[in-house]
Amino acid sequence: MVHARRTSLAPLLSGATALLLATATAQGNNVPAQAQVINQKSFNVLGDVPPPTVANYSTLFIPPGTTKDSLFEKPFHIYDEEFLDIIGANPTLTLLKSSGTNPMFHEAAVWVPSTDDVFFVQNAGDPAAGTGLNRSAIIQRISLSQVTADVSAERNATGKVDVHLAVATPAIINPNGATNYRNRILFAGEGQGSRVAPALYVMSPNAPYNATVILDNYFGRQFNSINDVAINPRTGDIYFTDTTYGYVQDFRPETVIQKQVWRFNETSGAVAVAADGFNMPNGITFSPDGQHAYVTDTGVIQGFFGRNSSFPSSIYRYDVEEDGTFSNRKTFAFIATGVPDGVHVDTKGNLYAGCGDGVHVYNPSGKLLGKIWIGSTVANFQFAGKGRMVILAETKLYYATLKAEGAFPGQLY
Numbered sequence: 415m416v417h418a419r420r421t422s423l424a425p426l427l428s429g430a431t432a433l434l435l436a437t438a439t440a441q442g443n444n445v446p447a448q449a450q451v452i453n454q455k456s457f458n459v460l461g462d463v464p465p466p467t468v469a470n471y472s473t474l475f476i477p478p479g480t481t482k483d484s485l486f487e488k489p490f491h492i493y494d495e496e497f498l499d500i501i502g503a504n505p506t507l508t509l510l511k512s513s514g515t516n517p518m519f520h521e522a523a524v525w526v527p528s529t530d531d532v533f534f535v536q537n538a539g540d541p542a543a544g545t546g547l548n549r550s551a552i553i554q555r556i557s558l559s560q561v562t563a564d565v566s567a568e569r570n571a572t573g574k575v576d577v578h579l580a581v582a583t584p585a586i587i588n589p590n591g592a593t594n595y596r597n598r599i600l601f602a603g604e605g606q607g608s609r610v611a612p613a614l615y616v617m618s619p620n621a622p623y624n625a626t627v628i629l630d631n632y633f634g635r636q637f638n639s640i641n642d643v644a645i646n647p648r649t650g651d652i653y654f655t656d657t658t659y660g661y662v663q664d665f666r667p668e669t670v671i672q673k674q675v676w677r678f679n680e681t682s683g684a685v686a687v688a689a690d691g692f693n694m695p696n697g698i699t700f701s702p703d704g705q706h707a708y709v710t711d712t713g714v715i716q717g718f719f720g721r722n723s724s725f726p727s728s729i730y731r732y733d734v735e736e737d738g739t740f741s742n743r744k745t746f747a748f749i750a751t752g753v754p755d756g757v758h759v760d761t762k763g764n765l766y767a768g769c770g771d772g773v774h775v776y777n778p779s780g781k782l783l784g785k786i787w788i789g790s791t792v793a794n795f796q797f798a799g800k801g802r803m804v805i806l807a808e809t810k811l812y813y814a815t816l817k818a819e820g821a822f823p824g825q826l827y
């Protein structure tokens with residue numbers, strides 16, 4: 415009985431939400447100028463559902479009644495009314511820079527509160543970048559003090575913000591993931607060939623960007639290509655994902671060790687496995703209270719082996735015990751377009767994921783609240799404190815303003 419009542423209530427509630435949102439749109443209030451409501455009921459039944467040769471992991475979904483242009487014109491897509499509280503009254507999206515075909519804006523976005531700089535890295539395995547085996551990806555930064563209110567008033571502010579090189583000494587080889595760590599930047603380096611091992615590096619956030627390697631092996635064995643890194647806010651331990659993108663992108667040997675999540679206590683030097691059972695473990699972050707960890711699996715993308723629908727394009731959520739161990743793996747979300755790559759949380763515990771069409775936003779129960787729709791792959795992005803976000807769309811660098819505030823500003827641990 416109880417069960418039957420619950421299931422009959424569910425459509426009513428979502429119907430009410432849809433009605434509320436539809437009313438808001440009709441009246442023109444509540445829905446901010448750069449936002450639009452996407453009614454999921456409008457595409458539950460398409461009638462003519464395209465075959466997989468036409469609609470698959472690499473295609474954008476254009477809901478009925480919209481176009482690619484209309485989706486980008488109002489890029490804040492409201493799937494649930496909870497999203498209104500995340501974007502606030504006047505969210506904005508601004509293009510800051512294009513880099514042609516060279517993917518200069520890939521991952522490892524880190525905001526440094528003391529200087530208001532945001533660092534990020536070039537794609538380490540993309541043939542168009544020429545990086546990987548023969549050349550390392552580079553690190554760059556922008557100064558957010560240059561990104562003023564009149565920049566966000568424009569959709570295209572190309573030329574108004576300078577992008578600077580940040581050359582670390584010694585060099586950080588093929589950086590891919592990064593996070594704030596004790597007022598420094600902690601980079602995950604993917605390595606290069608068989609002689610430059612993947613490593614964790616810490617870099618000073620101030621010129622001349624001196625760096626130190628803090629981990630490069632597990633009992634004498636190399637990692638595959640360390641992809642992303644996050645700090646457990648309750649213990650201060652470093653957690654990182656290690657996967658084989660270096661191999662399938664032609665710059666590391668074939669799988670050398672299980673692809674999994676590791677933890678590292680820098681104080682004691684102890685390295686231990688935190689979780690396995692992945693195809694391509696990729697992004698990692700913690701909830702603001704440290705009680706949960708999110709890990710993405712981008713198995714659909716297999717580098718030179720192509721793409722494969724039989725593998726995950728998923729976000730998993732774990733409980734994190736007080737001792738730092740992971741338990742209760744739960745499948746949190748599955749992504750239709752592209753894969754979920756970098757993940758971050760806001761102060762309220764909502765989860766943001768960089769995907770094939772932009773940034774998806776989920777509440778802690780895994781309900782899709784909305785998207786910041788770019789119309790192409792966002793491998794990563796980062797909050798820059800309260801109400802600001804930098805979005806890395808490979809060859810395009812965007813700046814967004816919204817109401818939400820990112821967790822983990824950086825000085826905390």
Ligand SMILES: *[C@@H]1O[C@H](CO)[C@@H](O)[C@H](O)[C@H]1NC(C)=O
Nearest residue numbers: 466467468469470471472473
């Ligand atoms: C996926 O869809 C795209 C675009 O329609 C198409 O070009 C591609 O061949 C499809 N892939 C597969 C494996 O069918």
Ligand SMILES: *[C@@H]1O[C@H](CO)[C@@H](O)[C@H](O)[C@H]1NC(C)=O
Nearest residue numbers: 544545546547548663664665
């Ligand atoms: C790296 O350089 C070598 C020697 O010049 C060349 O044979 C090889 O194709 C290059 N590999 C990549 C991935 O660019």
Ligand SMILES: *[C@@H]1O[C@H](CO)[C@@H](O)[C@H](O)[C@H]1NC(C)=O
Nearest residue numbers: 509512569570571572573810
């Ligand atoms: C943005 O503005 C720049 C400089 O005016 C222009 O070259 C570029 O084509 C514009 N990009 C887009 C996507 O509109």
Ligand SMILES: *[C@@H]1O[C@H](CO)[C@@H](O)[C@H](O)[C@H]1NC(C)=O
Nearest residue numbers: 598616617618623624625626
């Ligand atoms: C950078 O150099 C300073 C001065 O020698 C040192 O205190 C700091 O630990 C170094 N930082 C890193 C990340 O190596």
Ligand SMILES: *[C@@H]1O[C@H](CO)[C@@H](O)[C@H](O)[C@H]1NC(C)=O
Nearest residue numbers: 649651679681682683737738
């Ligand atoms: C990390 O190591 C230090 C020093 O041994 C220890 O005090 C601390 O409890 C360890 N942290 C965790 C989460 O085990």
Ligand SMILES: *[C@@H]1O[C@H](CO)[C@@H](O)[C@H](O)[C@H]1NC(C)=O
Nearest residue numbers: 716719720721722723724725
């Ligand atoms: C996808 O992976 C499955 C399982 O390994 C394999 O059987 C299949 O041939 C792969 N498909 C493609 C298109 O590579």
